[in-house]
Amino acid sequence: MSKVKIIQVNESVFVPNERAAAEIRRRLTAQGTLFLNVMSSPGSGKTTTLVALINRLKEQLQIGEMDVDIESSLDAQRVADRTGIRSMQIHNGGLCHIDADMTARALQEYDTQGLDLLILENIGNLVCPAEFDTGAHKNITILSVPEGDDKPLKYPLMYQVSDVVLVNKIDAMPYFDFDLDTAKKRVLALNPNAVFFPISAKTGEGLDDVCAWVLREVAAVKANAASHTE
Numbered sequence: 001m002s003k004v005k006i007i008q009v010n011e012s013v014f015v016p017n018e019r020a021a022a023e024i025r026r027r028l029t030a031q032g033t034l035f036l037n038v039m040s041s042p043g044s045g046k047t048t049t050l051v052a053l054i055n056r057l058k059e060q061l062q063i064g065e066m067d068v069d070i071e072s073s074l075d076a077q078r079v080a081d082r083t084g085i086r087s088m089q090i091h092n093g094g095l096c097h098i099d100a101d102m103t104a105r106a107l108q109e110y111d112t113q114g115l116d117l118l119i120l121e122n123i124g125n126l127v128c129p130a131e132f133d134t135g136a137h138k139n140i141t142i143l144s145v146p147e148g149d150d151k152p153l154k155y156p157l158m159y160q161v162s163d164v165v166l167v168n169k170i171d172a173m174p175y176f177d178f179d180l181d182t183a184k185k186r187v188l189a190l191n192p193n194a195v196f197f198p199i200s201a202k203t204g205e206g207l208d209d210v211c212a213w214v215l216r217e218v219a220a221v222k223a224n225a226a227s228h229t230e
């Protein structure tokens with residue numbers, strides 16, 4: 001079993017979130033590390049998707065991963081054991097979100113130098129995580145087929161702040177009344193710039209397209225880093 005570092009961070013009321021988030025983005029951009037924040041309801045497939053993506057990308061990219069949870073270290077352990085990369089568990093004092101200052105304090109404990117990609121698996125919740133900028137370059141939300149295509153109507157902010165929507169568990173499509181076009185229309189009405197990838201983390205369907213998107217975003221951050229040092 002790989003050893004996973006566990007760090008406890010509690011909320012600070014002193015640091016404005018926007019400032020802390022901007023500082024994280026500035027620092028990670030300067031060192032050429034793409035930071036992705038992955039959000040969804042519990043059970044929609046965050047950990048399974050991340051394991052599958054990391055295993056596809058780990059030969060090409062140096063990848064780090066952090067998992068936020070109220071209690072357990074199961075997810076960070078799962079990622080470390082199934083991918084072999086360095087994963088860290090953040091315990092956040094029972095809150096339903098992680099903010100930028102908490103992320104910054106976690107990052108003090110996690111050496112990100114040399115990483116091309118840093119991924120945060122956020123708390124499983126469609127409300128609180130959407131309200132806090134973590135300092136990530138891109139927000140990803142996962143909508144899984146069994147949850148239903150009405151989730152954008154019920155949790156609009158999550159879809160407004162997400163750059164990418166992964167529609168997961170498409171292998172289960174025959175068993176649920178989930179209409180992909182309806183889901184897309186509902187998200188695009190809230191966020192016309194959202195990018196969609198229908199995937200199955202279980203069968204691997206659609207994951208190559210997500211990997212291609214990640215590689216493009218890593219290249220964009222590195223180009224940005226290079227233009228700032230010229």
Ligand SMILES: Nc1nc2c(ncn2[C@@H]2O[C@H](COP(=O)(O)OP(=O)(O)O)[C@@H](O)[C@H]2O)c(=O)[nH]1
Pocket residue numbers: 040041042043044045046047048049124168169170171172199200201202203
């Ligand atoms: N059928 C199917 N099950 C999936 C898929 N992705 C995840 N699961 C299952 O959904 C459950 C929750 O997945 P998990 O990754 O722990 O979700 P998380 O709570 O969002 O991190 C597990 O039983 C997974 O095996 C998928 O693409 N298809």
Ligand SMILES: [Mg+2]
Pocket residue numbers: 046047048075121
């Ligand atoms: Mg998980």
